[in-house]
Amino acid sequence: MRIAMISEHASPLAAPGGEDAGGQNTHVAELSAALAALGHDVRVYTRRDTAAHPRTVTMRDGVDVVHVPAGPARALPKDALLPYMPDFGRWLGAQWAADPWTPDVVHAHFWMSGLAALTAAGPRGIPVVQTYHALGTVKRRHQGVADTSPPRRIALEPRIGRTADRVVAQCADEVGELIRLDVPRARIALVPSGVDVARFTPKGPIALRPTARRRILSVGRLVERKGFDDLIRALPLVPGAECVIAGGPPGDALSTDAEAARLLDVAASCGVADRVTLAGQVAAADMPAWYRSADVVAAVPWYEPFGLTPLEAMACGRPVVAAAVGGLMDTVVDGVTGDLVPPRDPRSLGAALRRLLGDDLRRLTYGAAGHERARQRYSWLRTAEQLETVYAAATAAITPEAVAG
Ligand code: UDP
Numbered sequence: 001m002r003i004a005m006i007s008e009h010a011s012p013l014a015a016p017g018g019e020d021a022g023g024q025n026t027h028v029a030e031l032s033a034a035l036a037a038l039g040h041d042v043r044v045y046t047r048r049d050t051a052a053h054p055r056t057v058t059m060r061d062g063v064d065v066v067h068v069p070a071g072p073a074r075a076l077p078k079d080a081l082l083p084y085m086p087d088f089g090r091w092l093g094a095q096w097a098a099d100p101w102t103p104d105v106v107h108a109h110f111w112m113s114g115l116a117a118l119t120a121a122g123p124r125g126i127p128v129v130q131t132y133h134a135l136g137t138v139k140r141r142h143q144g145v146a147d148t149s150p151p152r153r154i155a156l157e158p159r160i161g162r163t164a165d166r167v168v169a170q171c172a173d174e175v176g177e178l179i180r181l182d183v184p185r186a187r188i189a190l191v192p193s194g195v196d197v198a199r200f201t202p203k204g205p206i207a208l209r210p211t212a213r214r215r216i217l218s219v220g221r222l223v224e225r226k227g228f229d230d231l232i233r234a235l236p237l238v239p240g241a242e243c244v245i246a247g248g249p250p251g252d253a254l255s256t257d258a259e260a261a262r263l264l265d266v267a268a269s270c271g272v273a274d275r276v277t278l279a280g281q282v283a284a285a286d287m288p289a290w291y292r293s294a295d296v297v298a299a300v301p302w303y304e305p306f307g308l309t310p311l312e313a314m315a316c317g318r319p320v321v322a323a324a325v326g327g328l329m330d331t332v333v334d335g336v337t338g339d340l341v342p343p344r345d346p347r348s349l350g351a352a353l354r355r356l357l358g359d360d361l362r363r364l365t366y367g368a369a370g371h372e373r374a375r376q377r378y379s380w381l382r383t384a385e386q387l388e389t390v391y392a393a394a395t396a397a398i399t400p401e402a403v404a405g
Helices: 023-037 082-098 111-124 136-146 153-163 172-180 228-237 251-256 258-269 284-292 308-315 346-357 360-377 380-396
Strands: 002-006 041-047 056-060 063-068 105-109 128-131 166-169 188-190 215-219 242-246 276-280 296-299 320-323 338-341
Touching (some): 111 153, 166 172, 166 380, 228 242, 251 258, 296 308, 338 346, 346 360
Parallel strands (some): 105 128, 215 296
Antiparallel strands (some): 056 063
16 A cells, blocks of 8 residues: 655654654654555655755655655744644645655544645545544643643544544543544544564663662653653652663753753752663664663653553563553553552552562563563554554445454
């Protein structure tokens, strides 16, 4: 099939770790590569955010990345991109009208990409598959007035879901959220994201550990909702352990990052400043070595549509302590591959971490079970094969077998 991926803010070529670059970038890159490996012809359309990029870059055999001229050719926060989506959609439509390369299916990532996709594909009768990656209603519920999304997101998101031919939920919890938005149940397919099980493995290089302390690692964009401050607040309950947080701007730019400063303040006020390290952005290629350096990996966001980092840790054979939210409730099996704790609860988190760090056998068995689970159930090949079924169903306008039950 000829598959157009629309990922307005998240380029598969960008380095994850910054404020607006994370899971969606990884997801689009890995999924596109897996679909190409299955023989499909993939084009990823992302907004041109620098004049330095050529119009089209070949990412790998079978995957081209096209930089769409919509809005200024410079980096903008994703919450500022809505005004440029009509141009993005019109440009795509004109492109597909003029070019012999017209997609068989369009897969939009994030709600704004959905708008552009429907503008371009709708009039041409090309089916549109929508993955939200995050829902405005959930974000608003948790972030309240701190949510910087365009106010129209709340009204537009359900309309996109009701217009698209198929909507992909990434976890069981999201299926419920979509149904509450009145997205027809029969059009929802549950397809989890994946992990590169050839790269994220238990064996391989290990990042340096300068101290003999037990290491708790947490990975993600440095944004408040990732719950890193809860992890720091839990540290007094875990004597002797160090907490390493990977993500955010590159190490030399951390000193000017507001969230990094806030986290260091929290560490100082909890009396654990000497046991907290902010590592800054880690290159995607180095991530497996960082996971391997950890005794336990913590992922305690307030909410999480899918959550790649605990899955990456599991693939590396590391035990996980995760908040019982969103996708983490599907990937982490409580008492088997890790421990689930209530979100925003440093006391429960501290107790779980202390217990796990004091139990070598439990860590080993969690790690082994996590590795097996990631390998068996969450390879990108499996994700790509499940999406093939969704694309085929959208194209044939029939109900997929994999609809949420
Ligand atoms: N990541 C990275 N370097 C960093 C921080 C994060 O490569 O310094 C990657 C991480 O390995 C994962 C992604 O960014 O693949 C984060 O995805 P997740 O789903 O956990 O969070 P999101 O960014 O979608 O909120």
